[in-house]
Structures are given as structure tokens and as C-alpha cells.
Amino acid sequence: MREEREPPPGRHETREQRADRRWGELLQEVRVAQTGVQILLAFLLIVAFTPRFTDLGEADRDIYVATVLLGAAATGALIAPASFHRIVAGRRLKPETVEWASRFTIAGLILLLCTVVSAVLLVLRMVVSDWLAIWLAFAVLVWFAGCWFVPALWLRHRARIGR
Template sequence: MEAYRPDRHETPLERDDRNFAELLQELRVIQTGVQILFAFLLTLAFTPRFPELDDVQRGTYVTTLLLSALSALLFTTPAVVHRVLFRRGAKRRVVEVSARLAAAGLAVLGLSLTGAVLLVVDFVLGRGVGIVAGAATFTACVALWAVLPWQVRRAHARTRRGSQAP
């Protein structure tokens, strides 16, 4: 949740509206990728080579399919929450809940991407390379979606503190 900033000259309700609009725009960007991943996984089971998967690959497939379905649900739930609470004066709560759903969706999406990469690389190049590729994908998700924003946030906080010093 964004801190109050009087320099924006907006009311708390205007800020909530803006925050929700920004969150929805972020979800629109993410949703396309989730839909493509989910569609790929759905169709994979109907390909001629699917029966060649071993038990580990089938387990990875089912787990990844379920994770991608869960991430799609998490990313679409903010729209449902908004619709159910529309015109009930709960915009701040909608924004708070939606932000948490988006964060959970990103975590699950990271696992989905990891599983998809693991599955494909395992099938094409072998289990060892698949595990390495999956681990690299997971590491990239953590680095780009958690560590980098945390570092940018810390640097921004230091800069703000430094500019406020006498």
C-alpha cells in the first residue's frame, strides 16, 4: 500500500482508485503470459509425444498445470472482488486484498514457469539439464521479482532520507 503523499493533491479515495487502476494494469500485462502458459500446458496432453513422458515428467506436468491454473485464478480474483464489493465503499479493502492476491499470484506463477521449463528441458535434453534449467528459472524469478524490487525500494528509501537531511 502506497504511503500518503500530499504533493499528489488527491483525496484518499482518489488514491485508492488510482492504486486499483495501476494494479489492474499490472495484472493485464501478467495475465496474457499466464493464459499462454496455461493454454500450452492444456494442449500438451493431447500431443502425440505426450505418452513418452515418464512418471516424473507426468508429475511435473500435472503440478505445473495446476499451479498455472491457480496463478490464473489469483490474478483474476481482484476483478471478482471488485465486482462483488462495487459501490459498497470498500475500495481501500479491495486494493489491499487485490495487492495480496497479485503477490501470491506472482509467487505461484514463478513456480509454474519453473515447472514448465523443467518439464520441457527435461524432455528435450534430459533430467540433469532440466533440473539446472528449472533451478535457473526459479532463481531468476526470485532475483527479478523479489530481490531487485527490494533493493530498489531500499535505495529509494535511502535517497529519500538523504534528501530530507538538513
């Protein structure tokens, strides 16, 4: 009598079905991040036209420029999946498209993290001492990294060990 095996755990889907599912999931994730980075960038762009902007010192202007550039880079990376998909659509490259879009999304999230920390630093320098602003901005960095990346990386590591 032949021993029956259990099917492998997880979904039973073709490469294309998996790519379609992953693409849909990725788009939902990107929508959340895009909204945040676009609103943040819009506020940052407006700041240069406020009366108080001329009172900024050189260091604060440098932080502002870096923050705007980081925000623009994050926006570009988070919009890249849509552009990438549109350019290669219909060429039977969905699995590859999903991989590239995922990379752009991770890069966009890292850039968004840097934008938020930089913006927090800029604002806090206006209301507290420079050293306290740096420490608080660092705390924001640790908090965001702890929320956005550490649990997922820990789970991936744990899953890899459990194989």
C-alpha cells in the same frame, strides 16, 4: 514572522483518490500477467492431448500435473482482483479492495513464476539430462526472481532506511 513549511513530498490526494489511482495501476499490471499465464496454461492443457504425452514417464507426468495446477492457481489469483472488485463494488470499500487485489496479484506472480520454472523443467527434461534440466530451471527461477522481485524489494528496503 511565521516560518512557512514545504508541503510533504509526493502526491496530495485523498484516501479515495489514492485508491482509485492504485486500482488503475494494478489493473494495468494484472493485464500483463494475466495474458502470459492464460497463454501458458492453454498450451499446458493441450499437451495432454498430444500423441507424445503417453510416452512421458511417471516423474514427467507428476511434473506436468504440478505445472498445470500451478498454472490454474496463478490464473485464479490473477483473475481474483476483478471478481473481488465486482462483488464489493459500490460498498465504499475501494481502499480495502486495492489492498486485497494487490495481495492476490503478488500471490499470482509467485505462482506464475513457479509455473514457468516447472514448465521449463518439464520441457528441458525432454532435451537434456535431468541434472542439467534442474540446474537450468533453477537458473530461470533466479533470473525471474531477480527481475520481478529483488529490485523492488531492494528499493523498498532502501526507501525505508532513508526515512
